[in-house]
Every structure is written in structure tokens, then in C-alpha cells.
Amino acid sequence: MVSMAVFPTTPPVCTSLPPRFARRATVLLAALSAAVLSACGKSTTDATQTPAAMRAQTGAAQSGTVGSVLSIPLSVVVTDAKGATITGVRVDWDAGAGSGTTSPSASSTDSRGVASTIWTLGTVAGTARVTAQIGGVTPVTFSATANVGPAANVIATPELAFLGVGDTLRVRASVRDQFGNDLVGQALNFSTPDAAVATVSSTGLITAVSIGNARIIAEASGRADTVPVTVGAAGASACGTTTVRQLALGEVFVPPTGTSSASACLAAPAAVNAEFALTLISTATSFSSITPIDVFASGNTGPTTSALVAGILQPPAPRIDFEAPAAPSSPVQVAEFERQERARQELTPLVPSARAWYADRMAAPVRAVMAEAKVGDIIKLNANANQGCSNQDLRTGRVTAVGTRAFVVADTTNPSGGYTDVEYADIVARFDTLVFPMDTTAFGAPSNISTYGKIILFYTRNVNALTPAGANYTIGGFFFARDLYPKVTKGNLQGCTTSNEQEMLYLLAPDPNGAVNNNRRSKEVVGVLNLGTIAHELQHLINASRRLYINTGAVPNEQTWLDEGLAHTAEELLYFRISGFTSRQNLTILDVGGSPALATAFSNYASQNFSRFYSFILSPETNSPYAPNDSLTTRGASWNFLRYAAGRQGANGEAAFYRAVVNSQTAGIANLSSVIPGGAFAEYLRDWTVSLIADDFSTATAAALDPRYAISAWNFRSIYPGLRFSSGTPLGVYPINARQLLNNAPQRITLAGGASSYVRFGIQGGRNALLSISSNGGPLPATLRYAIVRLR
Numbered sequence: 001m002v003s004m005a006v007f008p009t010t011p012p013v014c015t016s017l018p019p020r021f022a023r024r025a026t027v028l029l030a031a032l033s034a035a036v037l038s039a040c041g042k043s044t045t046d047a048t049q050t051p052a053a054m055r056a057q058t059g060a061a062q063s064g065t066v067g068s069v070l071s072i073p074l075s076v077v078v079t080d081a082k083g084a085t086i087t088g089v090r091v092d093w094d095a096g097a098g099s100g101t102t103s104p105s106a107s108s109t110d111s112r113g114v115a116s117t118i119w120t121l122g123t124v125a126g127t128a129r130v131t132a133q134i135g136g137v138t139p140v141t142f143s144a145t146a147n148v149g150p151a152a153n154v155i156a157t158p159e160l161a162f163l164g165v166g167d168t169l170r171v172r173a174s175v176r177d178q179f180g181n182d183l184v185g186q187a188l189n190f191s192t193p194d195a196a197v198a199t200v201s202s203t204g205l206i207t208a209v210s211i212g213n214a215r216i217i218a219e220a221s222g223r224a225d226t227v228p229v230t231v232g233a234a235g236a237s238a239c240g241t242t243t244v245r246q247l248a249l250g251e252v253f254v255p256p257t258g259t260s261s262a263s264a265c266l267a268a269p270a271a272v273n274a275e276f277a278l279t280l281i282s283t284a285t286s287f288s289s290i291t292p293i294d295v296f297a298s299g300n301t302g303p304t305t306s307a308l309v310a311g312i313l314q315p316p317a318p319r320i321d322f323e324a325p326a327a328p329s330s331p332v333q334v335a336e337f338e339r340q341e342r343a344r345q346e347l348t349p350l351v352p353s354a355r356a357w358y359a360d361r362m363a364a365p366v367r368a369v370m371a372e373a374k375v376g377d378i379i380k381l382n383a384n385a386n387q388g389c390s391n392q393d394l395r396t397g398r399v400t401a402v403g404t405r406a407f408v409v410a411d412t413t414n415p416s417g418g419y420t421d422v423e424y425a426d427i428v429a430r431f432d433t434l435v436f437p438m439d440t441t442a443f444g445a446p447s448n449i450s451t452y453g454k455i456i457l458f459y460t461r462n463v464n465a466l467t468p469a470g471a472n473y474t475i476g477g478f479f480f481a482r483d484l485y486p487k488v489t490k491g492n493l494q495g496c497t498t499s500n501e502q503e504m505l506y507l508l509a510p511d512p513n514g515a516v517n518n519n520r521r522s523k524e525v526v527g528v529l530n531l532g533t534i535a536h537e538l539q540h541l542i543n544a545s546r547r548l549y550i551n552t553g554a555v556p557n558e559q560t561w562l563d564e565g566l567a568h569t570a571e572e573l574l575y576f577r578i579s580g581f582t583s584r585q586n587l588t589i590l591d592v593g594g595s596p597a598l599a600t601a602f603s604n605y606a607s608q609n610f611s612r613f614y615s616f617i618l619s620p621e622t623n624s625p626y627a628p629n630d631s632l633t634t635r636g637a638s639w640n641f642l643r644y645a646a647g648r649q650g651a652n653g654e655a656a657f658y659r660a661v662v663n664s665q666t667a668g669i670a671n672l673s674s675v676i677p678g679g680a681f682a683e684y685l686r687d688w689t690v691s692l693i694a695d696d697f698s699t700a701t702a703a704a705l706d707p708r709y710a711i712s713a714w715n716f717r718s719i720y721p722g723l724r725f726s727s728g729t730p731l732g733v734y735p736i737n738a739r740q741l742l743n744n745a746p747q748r749i750t751l752a753g754g755a756s757s758y759v760r761f762g763i764q765g766g767r768n769a770l771l772s773i774s775s776n777g778g779p780l781p782a783t784l785r786y787a788i789v790r791l792r
Helices: 019-024 331-363 421-443 523-550 560-579 596-618 632-647 654-662 668-675 681-694 699-704 716-722
Strands: 053-058 062-065 074-079 090-095 101-103 106-108 114-120 126-134 137-147 153-157 161-164 168-170 172-176 189-191 198-200 205-208 212-220 223-232 262-267 274-282 290-298 378-382 394-402 406-411 455-459 475-478 504-507 747-752 756-763 768-774 784-790
Touching: 053 126, 053 137, 074 090, 074 126, 074 137, 090 101, 090 114, 106 114, 114 126, 153 212, 153 223, 153 290, 161 168, 161 205, 172 212, 198 212, 205 223, 262 784, 274 290, 274 681, 274 747, 274 768, 290 756, 331 523, 394 421, 406 421, 421 455, 421 523, 421 560, 421 654, 455 523, 475 523, 504 523, 523 560, 523 654, 560 596, 560 632, 560 654, 560 668, 596 632, 596 716, 632 654, 632 681, 654 668, 668 681, 681 756, 681 784, 747 756, 756 768
Parallel strands: 062 137, 161 223, 406 455, 455 504
Antiparallel strands: 053 074, 074 114, 090 106, 090 126, 101 114, 126 137, 153 172, 168 205, 189 212, 198 205, 212 223, 262 768, 274 756, 274 784, 290 747, 290 768, 378 394, 394 406, 475 504
């Protein structure tokens, strides 16, 4: 699912189901839940002229040295649907990870419809990008070439070496700029003033000659680095005087930091070829912050296997269809994110007036005049999915079912062949008895500004119309924060004139004949999709309304990555309710596929969180659970990290954890830091990273692993290998992307904030290996968290 827009200052959030899932749906599944693949929130605008297009004017295709200011400002021209330029439109300038900064980060169009900013390149050489964004308008991306800076350092690895007489070892060296980018084509010279102890060739190969100490010097571009070498007797340990540590199976160790690196001497038990993983994660709070890392080892081997196959369990798998996202994001999702930003701009100024209105409303005897919805009542509702406080699209709806917590309104112009009143009554009963208690237990109760004291489930063809003909996705519904705001407020306070002043969700209507955009939607398929949609969107409604009206001191907008992670958690909780499982059972492929009904429930609901998380573990070094991009990859990581953090609170603490996150006064990382015990956000990230590679690695490892490095709900190593692509091919592996660390072959790693890396290596039985971790020849930054775990 690709939704966001859940704050009091954001547009609607939509959920989607791909045709592949729709085809598999059956009447049985109408009582289950569909997997929410994507959603599409719509933005709002209250301007006289609505931005319809944006084009680049200046600043494209520049080049400059890393860290420098580009000479030509970036500028765009904003126009309306008739091509006329618009004044006073806010444009946000977002730089990609490592791409630098813009000043200002947001600017408004002038009398010519032009907005501009100055771009300072980041620290990473290569292609840099800045995106100009306006909600609801196709963004404009500027690319620039960031060239490597002048030579600043020569960095040689290893940092120090221990050899026995007759041993050899190759020094690796590179010339780098001040930010750690390599300068290619630089002539390196290796020498030593201590040739009686160790010699070095022109390519950096050291040969230990006699016991003693030597210095190997790597020089280039007038700069040099020295590798101290200690030569002992033949057969001496690669660790020298470094304390040897033999890890037990499943033991996790954090190497101590020295003056210029963190290092560890690891030993394998006699006659046991041990395997280890080094995990690293940047806990820098900004995704754009870049951390360069150098990892080196001597005396080690590569890992036992190249791929991480199933650990504890790899049975003949039941068929569970699974589809990884074709790309981290889709054009629909990208456009949605930009629309949401625009809506945030529009509704944020209305927060004080809305809170004042709500306070007056709650002080008055509202209950005495509250209306009672009855089947057959006619209600008019604004169903404009694209604009918030202007251009209302009034639809006539008929009340078709009334429950305790909600009632259903069906657009009278919905396509024929839709639900009957009896079927609508079943829908609202399922909401009352399943979705509402589930979401409110986990996240808290929503506000109650409604005229009727209940949530409206509005089934309208306007949702159907959001999916173009022949699209490979289906927009299943949305929540629109506009409806939480008052139409008119007292005095000079501003209202949202097209608000419905209701807690409500907009949902897809059945359309078996394809009357809307030729897209056929059977009742069974819509029933499957909408249950998951409602669970997801209700979390958004709860989060937005509580931040706006109940926790009145709270930041009114939760950050996208965290709000979406919570909404995907709602989908997961629904799967647990439907399947009868709990979040503490470490579910395997045989559990989730133990019967046709369970396999179908997983495939049509839980597999979508697995799909999003799959895209994250394929590329963890370039993605983050708190990246500000609302990609499918970010959503998968956010859901998984929240699942880990909640599970760490114990069986009785999960719901309290989620409620605390929703009811925090702050947002984003500040929110989680205040909710996680001891403010240990960075430590949780480190431990989560360990869990992703060590949890359920094998029966023996799982038995020995400290519970803080486990995810109690899911056995990912069992489930992923058994999932099958739509082609029918089982995945066959746990697809986490891990590097292989070979002897005397350094690894260069660059991590954005929240990005992680996994480095696997082995040590032969009875041998030692020396591992070091540094950052561009210097000590590791405080924001880097790392650990070593023995896997086998």
C-alpha cells in the first residue's frame, strides 16, 4: 500500500489492490482481509488559481566539486491549467541522500510564477539530485554531477598489521578527497625504511623477513599514510597483542573503539569453522547525512554460503503467492506524496481555529442535539478527492446500514450490481466487532466531532474514478483530514468551507460491469480489499484526530514514515485477528500456509508487508526506516522496525507501546525516542539490525540468541524461502543483501541516516582473525552503531 496523508494537515490516503490479488479473491475471502498494496492520498488547495504544472527554468545539468555551491540557482515556473503563471505558491526543494542542501529549502513563486533556491552539493561524488515539489503537481528533478575534490589524504589498510616471519600481506591504499571520495588514476608508491624486518613491493605486497617492527609507507600526490607492521615468529597470530575473543554461538559483541578505529580479534573454536556477521547502521537522524566506513579483516575467510537460505525450517512449502514491488515507488505514489505536502501547507494554518472550534463544541450540550442516522436517510457529502477546502463535489448518499460505531452511506449514483442493505449491515457489523476495537485498542479512540456521533463509511464511485482504465493497481479508499476541520469558525478564524465535519472514510464501491473507467470490481473482491483498507485508514483517522483535538499540545502532523508504519501495523494486527495467530508465535511457512484458508489470508493480507520489507532487505545500504520519501521500501522498513520495537516490550506491552507512539506530543524520531524505554532509539536500531541477520539463523543460534535480537512475531528465514512469485517460482532464500568480507580485501561502505549494512565472514577452526572498522582513516562517528554476532 502506498498511502500517507493522515495528519490533520494532510490529504486523503488511498489503499490499493493489484489485479493479481483481485483475481484470486473468493467469497470466502470477503470475510478475510485483502493486502493493501498502495494508496493514493489527494491534496488540497484553497488558492484562487490551482497549480497544474511546473517546469524547470534554470539550474539543470550543472557540475561542481563536492561540497561546493553551484553557480546557477535552481528555478522553476509554476502555472495553472490554462498555462498562466501563479504567484505565492510554495515550492519545496528536497535534496536526495548525499546530494547536499538547498537554501532556502522552500520558496514561493514571485510575480513571474518563478521560485528558486541555491544548491550546495553534498559530500558524495557522482550524480546528485534535487526535486522541486508542489502537492498535486508532477515534481521536477534537477541532476548535477558532483566531482571529486582535490587530494586530501592517502588512506592505507590495514591500520596496522601483525605477521609471522615468512608471511605476506598486501597493503591497499587510495587517494581521497576530504570527504572520502576516491581519486582515480593516482600513482601510488610503497616503501619502507625497515627492509631488514619487512619488505614491500611496488604493488604493496609486504613480506615479513625477521622479527621486529617496520613501517610501510604509501605515498601519492604529496601525501602519505603509514602502516605499522609487527613481525613475530613464524606462525604468529594475525591479531598480535590484541586481546583474543572467542564468541559463543549466538553471542553478540560490540568491539571497543580506539583512537582511529574499532577493532576485534576473533577466534574460532578448534575444529569448528565459525561464521560471523558484522552489522552496521547509521543512526544519524537525517537521511541525507552520509557516513563513510572502511572494514578490513586479516586471517579470515569468506562466509560458508553465498546466500542466506532457510534457517530453522525449509519444508516443501505450501503455495503462497508473493509479488515484490517492481520499483521502490510508483508514479502514483510519488505524486501522492507531493500532494500530501501541499495539503499540509494548506491545513496547518487552520489548526488553531479548529482547536478553538472543538473546545467550544465540547463545552456545549452537543449530545442533546446530535442527529440519529436511520436507514433510508439522505445525506449530502463532499466527495472531492483532489482538493481540500475548495471546489466541493457534493454527492447524494443514502444511509444503508447503521451500527454502534459507524454507519454506511452509499452514493446514489454508484454503479449497479453493488451491495444490498443486508450486505452493508454485515460490513458495519464487522467494523463494530473487529476493526474498531482492534484499532482503538492499539492506537486509542478517534475524536467525535460527527453530527451523528459515529464514523461514516462512504461508498462512492468517486473512489472508483481515481483508478484509470486498465491500471495495474486499484485505489481502494482514503481518509481525508479535511473532514476533521470546521466549515466556519467564529471571529476572524479561518475554516475549511468544504469540510464534511465528520470522521469518515471514503471507500471503493462494487462495479461488476465496469461502469467507471471500464474497471470491473466484483462485490467479493471489493469486500476483501475494503476490510484491510478500513483498518489502515482508521489508524490514520485516529492519529490525525487525536493529534488535532485530543492531545492538543501535540505536534499536529506525524511524520510520514512513522504514520505509515503504524497504518501497516494495523494491517498486520488485522491479519493476526483473522488468522487466529498472535504476535508472539514466531510464525513459520507451515503456520501461515497450514491450510488453504490460512495461505489465502496471508497472501491477500500479510504478504504485502512482506513484499514491502522484501524491497528493503534487498538494498538496506541505500534505504532507511525513516527516509523522508514515503517509498514502498521505507514503509516496509518502518513497519518491521515498529514490529521489532513493540515486540521488545513483552506480550503485555505491545498495545501500550503503539498507543504511546500515537499519543506522543512529538513526531518522528523524537516521538520514538520518547516512547522507547530509556530513549534508546539508536540502540534499538542497532539491535534490530542484528535481529535481521541473526534471528532464526539456525535452531542452535536461535536457542542461544539473546531475546533482544529476535522478532517474536515472524520467522522470516522460514517464510521468505517458501513464498512464490506469480510465475510459480519459490523465492528459495532469505533475501537480505549481505556483503562477503574476504581476507585482506577491504570493504568501502557508505550509509545514509538509518541505512544499514551486513558483512559476513568466516574463521577456520582454531584460527584467529583481526577485524577493524574505521571512517575515512579516522575514528567512527558517534552516530554509527555496530555489532558482531556469531552465526555458526
